[in-house]
Amino acid sequence: MTETLLVTGASGQLGRAVIRHLLGAQKVAPASIIATTRDPENLADLAALGITVRAADFNDPASLEKAFAGADRVLIVSTGDLDLKTGRRLKQHEAAVAAAKKAGVSHLLYTSMPNPEPVSPVLFAGDHYGTEQAIKASGIPYTIFRNGWYQENLFLALPHAIASGKWYSSAGDGRIAHGARDDMAAAIAAGLASGSKESNIYTLTGPHAYTTSEIATLVTEVTGKPLEVIQLPDEALTEGVKAAGLPEDFARIIVSFDANTRSGRIAMVTDAVETLSGRKPQTLKQFLEANKAALAG
Numbered sequence: 001m002t003e004t005l006l007v008t009g010a011s012g013q014l015g016r017a018v019i020r021h022l023l024g025a026q027k028v029a030p031a032s033i034i035a036t037t038r039d040p041e042n043l044a045d046l047a048a049l050g051i052t053v054r055a056a057d058f059n060d061p062a063s064l065e066k067a068f069a070g071a072d073r074v075l076i077v078s079t080g081d082l083d084l085k086t087g088r089r090l091k092q093h094e095a096a097v098a099a100a101k102k103a104g105v106s107h108l109l110y111t112s113m114p115n116p117e118p119v120s121p122v123l124f125a126g127d128h129y130g131t132e133q134a135i136k137a138s139g140i141p142y143t144i145f146r147n148g149w150y151q152e153n154l155f156l157a158l159p160h161a162i163a164s165g166k167w168y169s170s171a172g173d174g175r176i177a178h179g180a181r182d183d184m185a186a187a188i189a190a191g192l193a194s195g196s197k198e199s200n201i202y203t204l205t206g207p208h209a210y211t212t213s214e215i216a217t218l219v220t221e222v223t224g225k226p227l228e229v230i231q232l233p234d235e236a237l238t239e240g241v242k243a244a245g246l247p248e249d250f251a252r253i254i255v256s257f258d259a260n261t262r263s264g265r266i267a268m269v270t271d272a273v274e275t276l277s278g279r280k281p282q283t284l285k286q287f288l289e290a291n292k293a294a295l296a297g
């Protein structure tokens with residue numbers, strides 16, 4: 001029997017890439033795919049391909065249940081609703097899990113983060129940990145993808161750092177194996193289309209873990225521009241990020257990433273991307289070379 005696969009957040013960068021890989025490498029027929037969004041007009045191009053597009057709002061549980069009807073395998077892409085004060089994102093994800101249960105979904109897939117347990121310094125880790133717990137409590141067999149940090153996240157810090165020659169950090173000698181968003185999407189699409197019945201957790205990473213200094217050395221190699229890493233305490237870095245114009249909560253989130261890196265909780269390297277998707281993950285050097293102009297002007 002052909003299973004019906006559903007992707008939430010299908011208008012987003014990750015969701016769109018997952019759908020592209022379902023149609024491409026995974027050879028899933030458009031008629032077997034449901035894509036959800038708050039505004040179906042965003043997905044008119046997918047509807048034109050024969051994909052079923054449905055409206056679903058994570059703040060409206062009834063819309064989720066309706067949207068999930070008839071889906072066998074549902075990928076919940078975590079929303080970007082990072083409101084530290086209300087805990088809204090966890091409520092949204094819990095609503096999606098409850099809706100999947102009511103709709104009789106047979107397999108639930110979710111995009112989490114590495115090591116999300118309560119000791120994590122990452123300020124929104126509780127959203128992912130809480131969602132993982134809700135999925136396990138639902139009794140629905142699951143595949144959890146703990147997505148490591150995207151190489152694309154480096155667009156946040158590097159252009160300014162390269163331009164000024166100074167990269168402020170509190171990550172110390174902690175390492176990160178940044179991975180390409182598209183590689184993670186390929187792995188997630190493979191898991192979604194796999195028909196697997198058992199429950200699994202995969203941590204998705206790039207192929208090598210680097211310290212901030214090592215990344216800076218690679219950046220200099222690729223761009224020819226000197227880049228000095230300046231280590232600061234978390235508090236001083238938070239003040240610096242705020243002074244650069246970012247809102248306080250976002251500054252605190254960004255600095256919590258560095259505290260997490262420093263703690264070693266995101267230093268792992270796995271082969272899950274290649275095992276699931278069959279393709280070699282993009283290296284950090286390849287990412288920097290491909291984006292040299294955008295990063296270094």
Ligand SMILES: NC(=O)c1ccc[n+]([C@@H]2O[C@H](COP(=O)([O-])OP(=O)(O)OC[C@H]3O[C@@H](n4cnc5c(N)ncnc54)[C@H](OP(=O)(O)O)[C@@H]3O)[C@@H](O)[C@H]2O)c1
Nearest residue numbers: 009011012013014037038057058078079080147148149150
């Ligand atoms: N691992 C990493 O390094 C990393 C980096 C960035 C983000 N992330 C996580 O990965 C997720 C996907 O990333 P992305 O780059 O694809 O994000 P994105 O482009 O901002 O897309 C987010 C998607 O979430 C959907 N969404 C947001 N609020 C919603 C709501 N209330 N109800 C229904 N849908 C809602 C949006 O759909 P509509 O607007 O069409 O409704 C959109 O398609 C992010 O949301 C974040 O949780 C991870």
